[in-house]
Every structure is written in structure tokens, then in C-alpha cells.
Amino acid sequence: MNTTEHERNPALEHRLFELIRNDEEIIELIKLANEHLGVIGFTEHGIRHASIVARWSGSILSTLGYPDEEVELARVAGFLHDIGNFICRTDHGQTGASILYVMLKRFPFTTRQLGKVLSAVGNHEEQYGQCFNETCAAVVLADKADVHRSRVRAYDPANHDIHDDVNYAVTRSDLIVDPDLREIRLDLDIDGETASMMDFFEIFMSRMVMCKSSAAYLGCTFKISCNGTVVS
Ligand SMILES: [Fe+2]
Numbered sequence: 052m053n054t055t056e057h058e059r060n061p062a063l064e065h066r067l068f069e070l071i072r073n074d075e076e077i078i079e080l081i082k083l084a085n086e087h088l089g090v091i092g093f094t095e096h097g098i099r100h101a102s103i104v105a106r107w108s109g110s111i112l113s114t115l116g117y118p119d120e121e122v123e124l125a126r127v128a129g130f131l132h133d134i135g136n137f138i139c140r141t142d143h144g145q146t147g148a149s150i151l152y153v154m155l156k157r158f159p160f161t162t163r164q165l166g167k168v169l170s171a172v173g174n175h176e177e178q179y180g181q182c183f184n185e186t187c188a189a190v191v192l193a194d195k196a197d198v199h200r201s202r203v204r205a206y207d208p209a210n211h212d213i214h215d216d217v218n219y220a221v222t223r224s225d226l227i228v229d230p231d232l233r234e235i236r237l238d239l240d241i242d243g244e245t246a247s248m249m250d251f252f253e254i255f256m257s258r259m260v261m262c263k264s265s266a267a268y269l270g271c272t273f274k275i276s277c278n279g280t281v282v283s
């Protein structure tokens with residue numbers, strides 16, 4: 052069955068994420084992407100990151116009351132968003148979207164569903180990403196919120212790598228969605244001995260601006276809370 056033959060089937064839609072996250076080819080390529088980024092010194096981008104972004108992407112939309120189909124597409128896009136890193140780091144969002152157009156033909160997406168997943172993968176990088184729809188918005192928010200010490204592969208403060216310092220300083224990160232206040236808040240606990248708030252903003256400012264515009268697309272404000280102090 053391909054995307055053009057597929058008749059919309061709600062029962063199958065619910066299984067899309069399960070099919071994707073258990074697919075051997077996809078798992079292998081996400082693992083390879085993580086290995087390749089490890090070679091060039093990047094933080095963890097493997098199954099752990101993919102799973103967290105998938106879960107948070109889905110929960111953002113479900114908490115805000117979006118239909119199950121949109122929640123499922125956000126989960127799928129969240130899981131797949133960094134797969135293009137197995138080929139190259141630069142423009143990995145657009146590379147990933149291009150290869151997924153072919154890879155995902157094996158799965159029962161409608162053409163429109165496939166297009167939304169690819170748009171979210173292709174627009175998640177802060178250098179040029181644009182928020183086209185709720186799938187894009189959810190994946191950006193979930194992806195940029197995954198800052199945590201567990202993403203640092205082997206922390207060595209002597210390296211003075213600001214990305215490692217900032218990630219390692221974050222001992223807790225949560226994404227809180229309040230549907231009544233229409234507010235999305237990134238809650239962080241940061242160890243000030245390892246990195247300062249200035250370090251955080253130095254490398255995360257463009258990501259936080261992207262989160263702000265993504266939250267606005269969903270009709271929400273975006274806030275950050277660091278060690279209990281809210282920055283809005
Ligand atoms: Fe990425």
C-alpha cells in the first residue's frame with residue numbers, strides 16, 4: 052500500500068507512531084546519526100532524544116486539545132526529526148525530510164499526513180525553520196526543550212565546551228503546557244557552578260525565539276523558568 056492508495060483509516064492512524072518507532076531501518080539510521088554526531092563532538096541525538104521529542108510533541112498538542120490525528124503526526128515527526136544527521140549535520144532537517152519522503156512510503160500515511168510530517172522535520176532547525184502548521188510548532192518546542200545533562204556524552208569541564216557546559220548544568224527540564232492560561236513553559240533547574248544563565252542564553256537565544264513563535268502559532272505564550280524564577 053502506498054500513500055496514494057491509502058484510504059483514511061482512523062484505527063491505522065493510531066498505530067502510525069508504533070509502526071515508526073519499532074521499524075528496524077528507522078531505528079538503525081537514528082542510531083547511526085547519533086554515532087556520526089558523536090564523532091564530531093555533538094551531544095546525544097539518538098533514540099533517547101527522538102523518544103523524548105516524540106512524547107513531548109504529542110503531549111503539547113493533546114494537552115491543547117488538538118485531534119488525535121494531529122497528535123499522532125506530531126509524535127511521528129518528533130521521533131524522526133533528526134534522522135538526517137546520519138548523512139550530514141548541515142541542513143539535516145531538509146536532508147531528513149527528503150529521504151523520509153521515500154522511506155515513509157512503506158507506511159500508511161495519506162499524502163497530506165506525510166506532507167505535514169516532512170514539513171516539521173524540514174523546519175525544525177533554528178537557522179531557517181518556519182512554522183507552517185501545528186506539527187512544526189510542536190516539534191520545535193519539544194526539540195528545543197530537550198536540554199539536559201544526560202545529553203552530554205562524556206563531560207569534561209576542562210574542555211570548556213559551552214554546549215556541554217550548558218547541557219550538563221541542566222539537572223531537570225520539563226515542558227509545562229497550561230491549556231487554560233494558554234501558556235507553554237520550559238522549566239529548568241540549572242547548576243550555576245557548571246554554567247551561568249548568560250551561557251544558557253548565549254547559545255539558546257535563537258532557539259528560545261523560535262519556541263516563542265511556535266507557541267504563538269498554537270495560541271500560547273512561551274515562558275522559561277530557571278530555578279523557580281520565571282523569565283517571560
Ligand atoms: Fe536537529
Ligand SMILES: [Fe+2]
Nearest residue numbers: 100132133194
Ligand atoms: Fe533534535
